[in-house]
Structures are given as structure tokens and as C-alpha cells.
Amino acid sequence: EDQVTQSPEALRLQEGESSSLNCSYTVSGLRGLFWYRQDPGKGPEFLFTLYSAGEEKEKERLKATLTKKESFLHITAPKPEDSATYLCAVSSNTGKLIFGQGTTLQVKP
């Protein structure tokens, strides 16, 4: 069964304290893995798409990596404005899109 699991559910960091969010997946024929940021009361904002194991993408303090079983979203020296819920999703060769439950990140000044 296709499945996406994100951990931890919630993460509290001090400003400047680097950490990683995990997205483990089981899918028949991965076509793409997506990371989104969602602020309270708003729609998910696209961050990255990863297609194959070993691929990495960066944007400001965020770096996404992909292996055959999981993806990590590394946050380097986070700031309070990085506080949000981060969603992971995968698309399969059947065109199905499966979302994880999200990780809620709080960065304290």
C-alpha cells in the first residue's frame, strides 16, 4: 500500500538550532517527491520537487535530499519566520498523489 509518514509530528527549535524533518515513503513507482510549506490558514506553498535518489535541492536555509526510502528537509540556522507546517507528498506512476500528515515546526527567538 502506498504510504507517506512524516516525523516528528511537531518540532520546537531555538533560533539558530539546525535540525532535519523526515519523510518516509512506500510507493509503487516514484515519480516525484514534493515538499510544501503551509502557514496557518493558508494553502500549501511549493518548496521543492525531487525525482531520484541522491538528488538535493536548496533554497535559503532549506535543503531537501532524497533516498530510495525517505527524504529529509534540513533546516540550517532557522529563524522564527521558518515556523510553519511542512508537508511531504509523493506521486506514483499511477498518477496518485499521497500526502503525509505534516511536521509542525516552531522556532523560538
Add this chain to the structure above:
Amino acid sequence: DVKVTQSSRYLVKRTGEKVFLECVQDMDHENMFWYRQDPGLGLRLIYFSYDVKMKEKGDIPEGYSVSREKKERFSLILESASTNQTSMYLCASSLLLSSGNTIYFGEGSWLTVV
């Protein structure tokens, strides 16, 4: 930049009313989607459309219908709103998903049914 626009951000409707949620995308995407998002339940797919006048049921279609008369526009219809349909509704669009294309979301529509 891709833009998915949901016409209503906040709505309050009465039980039994017919509700229309409108969504427009400007990137000529074939696929359009309606999700609802509830605390603890994550994103759940209501309906999607892969072409004009075409639609497929998602995971929770009961109580909803959709309309896609033009490629850029996808409407979600609640024929008779009920309180358990109070939620945030998200519209999204993409090119072919099985090719790994990214799905883009609108800002969301908060619906309260009283």
C-alpha cells in the same frame, strides 16, 4: 509563476444551502483538484478533473459535486451544506501527475456551515 485563485477566502453558510466554491488557474494545467483539510486528518481528496468536462471521485466525494466547463476553471458544489462540511477547502492544479509534475495550491477557502 503558477497562480491558482480561489474566489472566496471565507464563507459562512446555513445548513441546507447550496454552496459554490470557484477556482481558476492560469497555467493551462490539465489536472485540477479539490481537497479538504481538517485538523488531525490531513489533506483528503474530494474530486479531481483531468480534462474539461471530465471528473473522477477522490477519497471523500459524498455530499459534493464538481463542474469543469472550461480548462482553467474548476468548481466545487455542496448541494445541501451540512455542519460536518465545515472545513478548509483547497483547490490545486498540475500537469500530468504520473510524469512527476508539481501540484500547485490556491490560498484556501474557509467554509463554516451553521
